[in-house]
Amino acid sequence: MNTPHPMHTATAPAFVRMLGNMLTWLDKAQAHAEQRRFDPTLYLGLRLAPDMLPLSRQIQIACDGVKGCMSRLAGQEVPKWDDTETTLDELRARIGRTIEHVNGFRPEQLAGSEAREIVLPTRQGDPLRFSGEDYLRHFVLPNFYFHATTTYALLRHAGVDLGKRDYLG
Amino acid sequence: MNTPHPMHTATAPAFVRMLGNMLTWLDKAQAHAEQRRFDPTLYLGLRLAPDMLPLSRQIQIACDGVKGCMSRLAGQEVPKWDDTETTLDELRARIGRTIEHVNGFRPEQLAGSEAREIVLPTRQGDPLRFSGEDYLRHFVLPNFYFHATTTYALLRHAGVDLGKRDYLG
Numbered sequence: 001m002n003t004p005h006p007m008h009t010a011t012a013p014a015f016v017r018m019l020g021n022m023l024t025w026l027d028k029a030q031a032h033a034e035q036r037r038f039d040p041t042l043y044l045g046l047r048l049a050p051d052m053l054p055l056s057r058q059i060q061i062a063c064d065g066v067k068g069c070m071s072r073l074a075g076q077e078v079p080k081w082d083d084t085e086t087t088l089d090e091l092r093a094r095i096g097r098t099i100e101h102v103n104g105f106r107p108e109q110l111a112g113s114e115a116r117e118i119v120l121p122t123r124q125g126d127p128l129r130f131s132g133e134d135y136l137r138h139f140v141l142p143n144f145y146f147h148a149t150t151t152y153a154l155l156r157h158a159g160v161d162l163g164k165r166d167y168l169g
Numbered sequence: 170m171n172t173p174h175p176m177h178t179a180t181a182p183a184f185v186r187m188l189g190n191m192l193t194w195l196d197k198a199q200a201h202a203e204q205r206r207f208d209p210t211l212y213l214g215l216r217l218a219p220d221m222l223p224l225s226r227q228i229q230i231a232c233d234g235v236k237g238c239m240s241r242l243a244g245q246e247v248p249k250w251d252d253t254e255t256t257l258d259e260l261r262a263r264i265g266r267t268i269e270h271v272n273g274f275r276p277e278q279l280a281g282s283e284a285r286e287i288v289l290p291t292r293q294g295d296p297l298r299f300s301g302e303d304y305l306r307h308f309v310l311p312n313f314y315f316h317a318t319t320t321y322a323l324l325r326h327a328g329v330d331l332g333k334r335d336y337l338g
Contacts, residue, residue: 006175009288013275014306048217049325135182142337146321153322168311 008074008107009115010136015066018148019099021169022059024089025155025162026095032160040088045155055154057083057093062147063098065082070105073113073132176242177276184235187317188268190338191228194324194331195257195264201329215323224323226252228260228306231316234235235254236329238309239274242301267303 002067041137044056060083071078079101085091113132120128122140131141152167195236202209213225224228229252240247248270254260264301282301289308321336 005245009302010179010306010333014310017307049328052322071212131297133178135294137179138186139337140316141183141310142187142314146318146336148311149315149318150322152315153217153221153319156221159218168308 003108003140005107005111007110007132007136008105009111011069011073011107011110011140012107012139015069015102015144016099018144019063019066019095019102021166022062022091022095022148022151024166024169025031025160027153028166029155029158029163030088030162032158033036038079041086043076043087043088043155043158044091046158048150048154048157052150055151056085056091058147058151058154060085060094062144062151063094063146065140065144066098067101067146069136070102070110072135073116074105074109075113075116174276175303176279176281176305177274178195179276180238180242180279180309181271181276183310184238184313184332184336185268185302186273187313188232188235188271188300189266190335191231191264191305191317191320192261193335193338194321194329195261196203196319197335198324198327198329199257201327210255212257212324212327213243213260213326217319217323221319224320225254226259227316227323229263231313231320234309234316235267236270238305238313239271239279241287241304242285243278244282244285245275247275250264 004149029043030040032108033043046052047053064081067081068078081094081097085094116132118130118132120133123130128139132151149167152162156162198212199209199278200293202212213223216222233250237247250263250266253264285301287299287301288303289299289304290299297308318336323329325331
């Protein structure tokens with residue numbers, strides 16, 4: 001039997017729900033490309049501004065945020081995944097792999113992670129240090145929804161037939 | 170003394186942080202408009218797609234999501250605020266008023282709200298029903314960050330000098 005633990009309840013179900021929604025958005029994007037007869041890999045390079053990251057990176061980073069959160073809260077090494085996706089199918093596979101990663105943790109593995117010290121390396125030098133709780137509230141969740149929303153916005157901007165219900169799932 | 174309560178820890182600090190970040194984005198947007206000599210009220214009508222809501226509504230809805238969350242979790246009536254803002258200053262005031270609303274709740278007022286039944290009226294008819302915890306995880310947080318990110322994206326798209334650090338604060 002799995003006993004619920006607050007840090008698991010605050011992470012896994014919301015991640016799995018939103019990642020599943022993202023799969024639906026990509027299905028709709030594929031259908032839109034087929035209907036309009038353009039190559040769906042063109043979505044991967046879309047950007048909202050020239051100095052914002054393209055759709056493929058938005059999805060990779062959303063996935064990596066989830067992967068890192070689950071592993072770090074459980075006190076495990078974060079697995080490294082290369083950013084090699086060049087098609088919608090490969091992005092779908094990455095999302096699917098992320099869902100499997102989340103589902104691989106039992107709630108009790110996150111027990112007590114509110115107070116666990118989380119150390120994040122940065123490119124600038126000094127690492128960021130958080131309690132598990134602050135890491136979740138002020139870093140993981142705002143970032144995850146940032147990259148999910150930017151993905152959604154790029155697809156909406158591209159004319160894909162999505163609405164708020166597709167965002168929330 | 171305020172005793173921490175998990176549903177307060179999971180809401181108020183993240184809301185106040187992100188709402189404060191949004192004030193900084195609007196300051197930068199104002200400076201950008203002054204430098205480029207355009208009327209900053211033009212930001213309020215910007216949309217990422219013709220059938221997405223404009224910037225003013227993104228901010229109003231982000232604020233209302235926070236207002237409703239705090240009140241509902243505390244078992245209080247949600248105050249009604251009219252959507253009358255037509256300038257950046259008025260949007261700043263709305264954000265400031267939302268921060269005050271959040272700060273008006275003591276942590277213990279949200280104690281036990283994980284299990285409180287939350288009933289949300291919908292335009293379609295049947296209301297949505299959630300536990301307080303599911304309302305927070307699957308509705309409030311994804312929606313709040315959706316509207317914050319869309320505001321950020323609109324300003325980035327408009328050329329305002331913002332980066333990921335401005336998003337996270």
